[in-house]
Amino acid sequence: THKFWESQPVGQYKDIGNSSLTEGPIEPPTSLSEVKQEPYNLPALYEWTTCDMESDETCNEVYNLLKNNYVEDDENMFRFNYSQEFLRWALCPPGYYPSWHIGVRAKASQKLVAFITGVPARIRVRDEVVKMAEINFLCVHKKLRSKRLAPVMIKEVTRRVHLENMWQAAYTAGVVLPTPITTCQYWHRSLNPKKLIDVGFSRVGARMTMSRTIKLYKLPDSPATPGFRKVELHDVPAVTRLLRNYLSQFVVAPDFDENDVEHWLLPTDNVVDSYLVESPETHEITDFCSFYTLPSSILGNQNYLTLKAAYSYYNVSVKTPLLQLMNDALIVAKQKDFDVFNALDVMHNESFLKELKFGPGDGQLHYYLYNYRIQHALRPSELGLVLL
Ligand code: NHW
Ligand code: EN5
The missing domain is CATH 3.40.630.170 (Aminopeptidase)
Known part of the structure; x- marks a missing residue:
């Protein structure tokens, strides 16, 4: 079961095949004043940081977090090693929001320990063009896994996307979640x-x-x-x-x-x-x-x-x-x-x-x-x- 994903506006397993549910937004947008104004709470030893990808120093910290902790194949023989130039290209397209490049640091050491990003995109679904966030580079340091930090990261990026008046997102994963479009x-x-x-x-x-x-x-x-x-x-x-x-x-x-x-x-x-x-x-x-x-x-x-x-x-x-x-x-x-x-x-x-x-x-x-x-x-x- 998926305690977190069951609470989110995504296609749910129980709804598969239910033809009374039509295509389009699952929830309507709320007014911007109803969007939570403060960041979500992190465990006490950690704090939010916005990662300025135009800064060589910050880009290098992100690069190192991902080089050591990002996606591996199922036998842990290979790990993606996105280059700094690639990260800057992927994260700074026309109209990008610096506030969607979200890091978490350990308060004491200031070490970067988690990351998630969004970039804006217009995605067409059949005849509708929808302004969406493309979410990528979700990463939690290996030593901080399985502490339910990922749901907090996802809720925080969602909040910051909502603050820009966008209400949909697209993402991919190697794991099965509720529920793939393909x-x-x-x-x-x-x-x-x-x-x-x-x-x-x-x-x-x-x-x-x-x-x-x-x-x-x-x-x-x-x-x-x-x-x-x-x-x-x-x-x-x-x-x-x-x-x-x-x-x-x-x-x-x-x-x-x-x-x-x-x-x-x-x-x-x-x-x-x-x-x-x-x-x-x-x-x-x-x-x-x-x-x-x-x-x-x-x-x-x-x-x-x-x-x-x-x-x-x-x-x-x-x-x-x-x-x-x-x-x-x-x-x-x-x-x-x-x-x-x-x-x-x-x-x-x-x-x-x-x-x-x-x-x-x-x-x-x-x-x-x-x-x-x-x-x-x-x-x-x-x-x-x-x-x-
Ligand atoms: S997919 C690559 C994701 N990154 C990695 O695989 C790197 C290595 N792994 C890690 O760093 C491309 C950790 O294992 C991560 C999970 C951080 C993956 N997507 O903190 P907990 C992307 O970046 C759910 C979504 O204890 P953890 C796309 C899991 O099902 N959810 O786990 C990102 C469970 O929820 P459940 C994922 O291992 C899209 C909960 O997290 C997931 O320490 C994000 C467990 O959390 C994944 N890849 O950290 C969604 N992996 O309900 C964007 C696990 O099952 C949504 N989980 O209990 C849209 C937001 C914007 C909306 C705007 C309107
Ligand atoms: C979101 N942007 O599993 C990304 N890669 O097949 C997040 N396998 O490289 C999601 N296990 O099959 C990423 N060689 C999900 C993918 C994670 C990485 C991953 C797979 C994709 C991969 C290789 C190596 C397997 C090593 C052992 C693989 C076989 C190649 C062979 C070449 C000759 C013709 C037959 C196939």
């Missing part, structure tokens, strides 16, 4: 199979040898599609048109404008890579693909410290077959020295995963909405949203 599968495409096997990320398959495995995953040295190049600032209007048109077919997707595309999809070194196809004849921009950089620490390996992983982000194929576009994405990721290319089975990704030699991982990702009911769970292919 459940996605992680898929992995080996780029550096020898290293992946050496660190225990993958195994030599049955009736395979190391050298046959290396050969299986070989890729060409350069992309195949004529006109395949990096996205540049002047491409933002064309990329925005392509992406908006593509995302309109999904049940849940972000409502991106040009400012959002400039922030989320222009290439940023070691954070996000984006490529497009410009027709060599007409100079028309016909297709687009992107991935973000999220390394993982390899826990307790003598030879290697980090696994360099690329994660599929937003991809749009109009003229170039999606299979060919994503093969080119694999090629440039390999050239940039990534060890593995990861993707979820969202949007049209299923159409290329098997053919491009991705294999299913042991992890799943559940997607949630806060204070917004969806009648039926979605198929992953009906979801047009990728959270970081």
